[in-house]
Amino acid sequence: MELLYPVAPFPKQAQALRAEVRAFLAERTFAQATEGFSAELSRALGERGWLGVTWPRIYGGREWGLLERFVITEELVAAGAPVWAHFIAERQSGPLLLRFGTEEQRRTFLPSIARGECYFAxxxxxxxxxxxxxxxxxxxxxxxxxxxxxxxxxxxxxxxxxxxxxxxxxxxxxxxxxxxxxxxxxxxxxxxxxxxxxxxxxxxxxxxxxxxxxxxxxxxxxxxxxxxxxxGWQQVTSELAHERSGPERFLGVFPLLRKLLVRCEPEAHADLGRLVAHLFVLRRMSASIAGQWQQGATPAIEAALVKDLATIYAKEVADVARLAAPVEVDPESDDPYTRMLAHTVLHAPSFTLAGGTTEVLRGMIARGLGLR
Ligand SMILES: Cc1cc2nc3c(=O)[nH]c(=O)nc-3n(C[C@H](O)[C@H](O)[C@H](O)COP(=O)(O)OP(=O)(O)OC[C@H]3O[C@@H](n4cnc5c(N)ncnc54)[C@H](O)[C@@H]3O)c2cc1C
The missing domain is CATH 2.40.110.10 (Butyryl-CoA Dehydrogenase, subunit A, domain 2)
Known part of the structure; x- marks a missing residue:
């Protein structure tokens, strides 16, 4: 298993794209730290051509690489943008239809997913x-x-x-x-x-x-x-592999981490340093998996490993925040940090369940490593 598969530097186009997405996001403010559903945001992203970017042009895509998609996702999630209207359709239903769907299904659904107008459960x-x-x-x-x-x-x-x-x-x-x-x-x-x-x-x-x-x-x-x-089984397992290792798994807590960096007690600096270092590694692992998909590999076990580590990390950010900058958690608070912390604490139990539980993923990883 090639876990730290070398990641080519992000292509120039992806770097320029990152700046554009950041500028777009800088004009907006988002209320929640993790999840959120906004058809308005999804349509705005569709208008800019930032959804389904890896898909063929005839289906509304741009024929860009997976690293460009990675950059767009990373910027959106790190900014706490409410991406969940288009996200499942764009992340997994669309790619599933591209791979297994009929021509009629692709032409019916993919362009409207890429426009940010069609959402899948x-x-x-x-x-x-x-x-x-x-x-x-x-x-x-x-x-x-x-x-x-x-x-x-x-x-x-x-x-x-x-x-x-x-x-x-x-x-x-x-x-x-x-x-x-x-x-x-x-x-x-x-x-x-x-x-x-x-x-x-x-x-x-x-x-x-x-x-x-x-x-x-x-x-x-x-x-x-x-x-x-x-x-169905072969198809659904390929769909799940796409679901697991994206930056959304660990960057959902990034807005909280950013606020924590300025709010925390000095004694917590070492803990925060560790969180930032782990974030760096997770990001590299997640990007390396996008690079592997791009090169035609199927890194399903690697994706499971990243999901396991990333969701445990996301829970840890909430735990450290509660100790490093304690507040009375209140989801309706006027203070953004308090609101984000409350929201993250309430959602944290689900991080390691959605998309396959930690225990089940570890079984897959052990089998993949030949340990079982
Ligand atoms: C936020 C969120 C969003 C979700 N969205 C969707 C969605 O859109 N669509 C959808 O279909 N589902 C969705 N799910 C459901 C999710 O996929 C399931 O919760 C998950 O697969 C676990 O299944 P379960 O809840 O039935 O738990 P169970 O399978 O009953 O597991 C219970 C416990 O037993 C453990 N366990 C089970 N089997 C094993 C084993 N073989 N070895 C070791 N331990 C084991 C599990 O790890 C877990 O701790 C979502 C879940 C969450 C939390």
């Missing part, structure tokens, strides 16, 4: 199938011209604000000899498909982020099947 987890994703029970039954979906997805981020969901469903009964067989992925068009019910789940921070999405005889036409029927 992830329909993987179920009440009894989170870490053990192969246990999904939502089933698709063959009918004339398509499939009828029945079942229940849970923890779906922002489904209530999205246009589509890519759902992992069972198209054949479970096979104990091959648990990964019989799964498929389908696009559920959330605004127009009958039999789709979206129920809010309020999170620890009192926000409507999650949803439970129920399907009752929801009809999915054949044109909305992604890739091959029965190939």
């Amino acid at each position: 992830i329909g993987m987890s179920e009440p009894d199938a989170g870490s053990d994703l192969a246990a999904v029970r939502t089933r698709a039954t063959r009918v004339d011209g398509g499939w009828l979906l029945n079942g229940r997805k849970i923890w779906n981020s922002f489904t209530h604000l999205c246009h589509g969901m890519i759902a992992l469903v069972r198209t054949a009964p479970p096979d104990e000899k091959d648990r990964h067989a019989g799964l498929s992925q389908m696009i559920v068009e959330l605004h127009t498909t009958k039999g789709v019910h979206i129920k809010p789940i309020i999170n620890l921070a009192g926000r409507h982020h999650f949803n439970e999405t129920t399907f009752e005889d929801a009809f999915i036409p054949d044109e909305r099947v992604v890739g091959e029927i029965g190939n």
Whole structure:
């Protein structure tokens, strides 16, 4: 495993782009430290051509490299920008459609994702199938011209604000000899498909982020099947690898870290120095994975390792902040540092769960290293 794969210096174009994105962000202020959903911001980014930049031009992309995308993401997340409207569609649904989708699906969805106008949710987890994703029970039954979906997805981020969901469903009964067989992925068009019910789940921070999405005889036409029927497991694992190692995993706490640097007690300088040094290493690892994708490798194990380290790091920033610059945490405070700290503390428990838990990732890493 080549973890610290050499990263070529960021290309000149990426350096210039960084300055442009920074100038764009300097004109805006953002209220929250970590997550946030703003269709207005996503459209503004789309107008500037900063979404889907790696995609072919015919689908609304710029045919730039992954390091350019990395720079845009890094600047947005480090500034605390509310990127979650377009983020899942741009990070994983779009690339999934590019790789496995039909020409019609690419032409229908990719340009509007790149314009920042079309948002996707992830329909993987179920009440009894989170870490053990192969246990999904939502089933698709063959009918004339398509499939009828029945079942229940849970923890779906922002489904209530999205246009589509890519759902992992069972198209054949479970096979104990091959648990990964019989799964498929389908696009559920959330605004127009009958039999789709979206129920809010309020999170620890009192926000409507999650949803439970129920399907009752929801009809999915054949044109909305992604890739091959029965190939869902291979597709979903490639999608998850893209989800894991981006700078959003450790830079979500960057606005808090910046404020902490000016607020902390002098005794905490050593702790903060350590956090900054770790940030440097994580950034290098994350960028090196983008460089590997760019060169055609599939660094899934490396991505899992970065996600594990990055999310533990993000939690640590909150822990250090509580000791180094203690305040009464109040999410409604007028003081930005207090608000950011409260927000981070309330979201920290989820950092190591979303996108695969620490324990599960460590199992993957151990197997990848041949330790299991
Ligand atoms: C902020 C956030 C956003 C999310 N967004 C989405 C979304 O948009 N769409 C979606 O489909 N899902 C989403 N999820 C769900 C997420 O993918 C699941 O929570 C995660 O995969 C864990 O599944 P679970 O909650 O069912 O926990 P479980 O799988 O029940 O795990 C419970 C505990 O057991 C441990 N465990 C389980 N299996 C093993 C094992 N084999 N070895 C060791 N330990 C094990 C886990 O590490 C965990 O600590 C989101 C979650 C969060 C926190």
